[in-house]
Amino acid sequence: METAVMRRFYLFLSVVICNGFHLHGPSDPLIFQLGGSVMLPCFVEPPPPMEELEVEWKRTDSETLVHLWQDRESRPESQNQRYHERAHFFTEEIAHGNFSLFLTNVTREDAGVYKCAVYTKLDSDETLIEIKETERLIVSGGHVISAYAGEDVTLNCFVDSNIPPENIEEVTWKKMDEDILVLLYQESEVLTDSSHERYRDRVEFFSAEERNKGNFSLRMKSVRTEDKGLYICLAFSGALSDNTTVEVLQLGFSSIHIGIFVLCILGFVIGSLILGYLSFTSFKNNDDSRRALAIQCAHVLSPNITMFIVFILWGVTEGFVTEAATCSALNFVRILFLLWIALHLKTFQDYPHQLINRLAISLQFAVITLVAYLREYTSNHYTITICKMSFHTCIK
Incomplete structure (x- = not known):
């Protein structure tokens, strides 16, 4: 009898005093750091009666039960195992209308929207609280690479971020010791034209799918001796930035290098020593x-043609295109110059004699001038292009 009277009294008290309730929570998302703790506020004023009070915390994306208060006590056996011993109530605060949830050892998977729902015999209400990880930008992958010339290598760079891939403003690969731009990713596009001529058509990122996962590793084809050095991968997004470095060292010689060396030896032995001796004997x-x-012609042609081939191969292997072209051209036109000063120039008659006389000097100067000015123009044009394309990186 006394129990029935008390229930009626609580019912009357609930109608008179509570007259419904409204839950309060933060309007803005809450920020957390990995491994830290976060408080999810949820409270009501005035406090509802404890009689038949039930408080339920769930995730809205999966309806996962995070915590349950029922029959005046917590029900840890009901909560999802992921939140076991990590999601806590302040038990002594329940009677004061404070149903906040304290979440510890926060993981990346904890980010999302949570629902705090409160039920009484007469009324119910709920509020939503979003928690999200603080913005981060961490670049990793630093390592050392040893390779042989001619091999393909991968320079690792991984961008760990909760920022959407399209919001990563820029990822830049540079060769630090020479301050050369190797490859540029900017505003979701790979700007291959921004690469220095030494690396153009030799470097690339992985697929767009890999980049969306944060993989900005650089694939370098046919590595050359001049590629040896320290490279840096820099990532930018708003005020956030980070970088990692990769060192390329111990580049060995390839089969092409050995072939070049053999050609040089043959050119010297056959062209200079043997044919030189025979030419001197004829003159004597x-x-x-x-x-x-x-x-005499063989003595002039053999070493110069050999060196012409050597410089072409060296340019293909090492990437010194301008230098290789210049030296190859000079070795080729040098044949005319040597014939011009040759002991047996008088043996050339009529048109060949006139051709050698007129072109031997002028052709060499023309080649030197053409290559020198072409190189200067190319360098200046490249510098202007890079400065226009990147606001974070301007190669001088």
Whole structure:
């Protein structure tokens, strides 16, 4: 009988005093750090009666039960295992209308929207609280690479961030010791034209799918001896930035290098020593025969053609395109110059004699001038282009 009277009294008290309730929570998302703790506020004024009070915390995306208060006590056996011993109530505050949830050891998977729902015999209400991880931008992957010339290598760079990939403003690869721009990713586009001529068409990122996962590793094809050095991968997003470095060292010689060395030896031994000796013997004996002329021509042609090929191969292997082109061209036109000063120039008659006389000097100067000015123009044009394309990186 007394119990029935008390229930009626609580019912009357609930109608008179409570007259419904409204839950309060933060309007803005709450920020957390990985491994830290976060308080999810949820409270009501005035406090509802404890009689048949039930408080339920759930995730809205999966309806996962985070915490339950029922029959005047917590029900840890009902909550999802992921939140076991991590989601807590302030038990002594329940009677004061404070149903806040304290979440510890926060993980990346905890980010999302939570619902605090309160039920009484007469009324119910709920509020939503969003928690999200503080913005981060962490670049990792630093390592050391040892490779042989001619091999393909990968320079690792991983961007760990909760920022959407399209909001990562820029990722830049640079060769630090020479301050050269290797490859630029800007506003969701890979700007291959921004690469220094030494790396153009030799470097690339992985697929767009990999970049969306934060993989901004650089794939470098046919690595050269000049590629040895320290590289830096820099990422920017608003006020956030980070970087990592990769060192390329111990570049060995490839089969092309060995071939170049062998050609140089053959050019020296055959072209300079053997043919040089035979040419000198012919001169000493005042030999004006066709055989002597053939030896003289071979003495001029052999080492220069050999070096012409060597410089072409060196340019392909090492990437010194301008230098290789210049030296190759000079070795080729040098043939005319040597014939011009040759002991047997008088043996050339009519048109060949005139051609050698007129072109030997002028052709060499023309080649030097053309290559020198072309290189200067290319360098200036590249500098202007890079400065226009990147506001974070301007190669001087």
